[in-house]
Amino acid sequence: MRLNLVLELLDVPGQLLDVLKPMGRLGANIVAVIHQRDVKTEEGKVPVQITIEGDEETLNRVITDLEDNEIPVMEVDGVLRREKITTILVGNIVDRDLKDTVSLLNMLPGVRVADLDLKMSASPEKSASKIVMEAQEGIKQEVLFKIKEIGELKGLLVINEI
Amino acid sequence: MKIVILGFGAVGRGVARVISLKKEYLQEKYGLQLDIVAAADRSGGAIFAEGLNPELLLKTKEETGKLSEYPDYGTKGISGVEILQKVEYDCLVEVTPTDIEDAEPALSHMMQALEDQKDVVTSNKGPLALSFSVLDDTARKNGVQFKYEASVGGAMPIINLAHDTLAGSNIESVYGILNGTTNYILSRMAKEGSSYEQTLNEAQELGIAETNPTQDVDGWDAACKIVILANSILNLKATLKDVKVEGISNITPESIALAKKEGYLIKLISEASPESLEVSPRLVKEGSPFSVEGTLNVATLKTDLAEDVTVVGKGAGSIETASAILSDLVNIWKASK
DSSP states (O other): OEEEEEEEEESSTTHHHHHHHHHHHTTOEEEEEEEOTTOOOTTSEEEEEEEEESOHHHHHHHHHHHHHTTOOEEEETTEESEEEEEEEEESSTTTTTHHHHHHHHHHSTTEEEEEEEEEOOSSGGGOEEEEEEEEETTOHHHHHHHHHHHHHHHTOEEEEEO | OEEEEEOOSHHHHHHHHHHHHTHHHHHHHHOOOOEEEEEEETTEEEEEEEEEOHHHHHHHHHHHSOGGGSTTTEEETOOHHHHHHHSOOSEEEEOSOOOSSSOTTHHHHHHHHHHTTOEEEEOOHHHHHHHHHHHHHHHHHTTOOEEOGGGTTTTSOOHHIIIIITTTSOEEEEEEEOOHHHHHHHHHHHHHOOOHHHHHHHHHHTTSSOSSOHHHHTTHHHHHHHHHHHHHHHOOOOOGGGOEEOOSTTOOHHHHHHHHHTTEEEEEEEEEOSSOEEEEEEEEETTSTTOOOTTEEEEEEEESSSOEEEEEEEOOOHHHHHHHHHHHHHHHHHHHO
16 A cells, blocks of 8 residues: 655755655665655755655554654655644733743643744744644544643733634 | 514614614515514614514614604603513514623613513623523523524524524534624724734724724624623523633734744634633734624624634624524514414
8 A cells, every 4th residue: 555644854964864764674666755845844845755665564663663763754645643723821921930831832742842933022922933833634623722821820811823 | 474573773773774774675575574562772663563664763872862753652761571561473683782780771671672582682791691591591492483593693604504504514613703893993003003002092083993992992892792692602601701702902913923934813703612611812824714803793603513623704784683583583573474
């Protein structure tokens, strides 16, 4: 059987090879690689489409191996594996321990903070931060709800996606 | 069809104007003749069984500020309820100023009419947001029509769209931008990078925001509307106190700039589903149907069969809101035949 994967890789030399080599070693046949360096994600990563062939067991091993090595598998056969969740917090963010906010988010099962942006205002209580998270498919609503809870706990205004 | 108009502010005047404008159209297209047998404002009212002249009502209001000054048929100090008890009519058009604390005097007007087995059309959010079930039950019990398309989103069709056009589809949730003033402020902040206070001032100077803007900017106007949609479309027995409300006064230019960097806009979104009833600033994708600018309203119905259905329209304005009232009147007329 065949499997189409979409991965997100850092745009540095050797990355693609590091991903492809273990696939061959595990016994999967690489059918196609589409690598467009001019399309980049917000974090500067390059989405790479890889089609591999093999028996089910082998293909599953490849996916597990990728995930074990913390290579983000965004899509498998057109189905999203991970989705992005963006949220904005307004308030005295630094004072309310930004590091702790990020750890609280990282502690949510299946969630990883992927990007953080901070914009300070002349009055600290009006500072804003943008947090982009990657989450397992299907838990978005739950994560949004948790973010609200964290915001309430820290007295921050939470602006979630619809 | 004989109608009584209670309230002669922007919406009431709009109703008189569209009745005058569309007189021949309504006659030709539907065989409908709308006679205003009474109209009232704070000063009192005017009553004439054969029908008041809408143009003369508008002129009287404009020149004297008081409908009680209407030539020959004006009465000083007569109350809305008194008029309803006194006059022979088919349908009440309730458009008095909205009150979200006790819903009066509109609630008494509507209850009086419904119990007298008269149809009611309204744009008045207060009574619907506070006492939806009572009004709806009273209308059912008395076998009369109770319509309020104009109460949510002005000219934007949403309630009748859900009830009639999408009949057969189960509607799972509703969300939308239901307040034009806040949408104007947030759109301007996104475009100009200006502060909230500055932009609110500008909106007030342009007459888009009221001198006391609390109901709009703190989200209460939007909250009233989402309660109406929750009751009417989702059959949730909710009132205003069940809504989690967060306004836009804490939105900063910094937060808007960060959102923009990620391809988002910040909008004041009202949402109703069996799980949540809330008004809060949210992120919407730039270029999505929710990225509307200015005072426009937009709403999406999530349905089981038709998936997402989204409508956009003018959320306020005298004639625009009156258009929704007129459509309710026409529908009542069609149903009565």
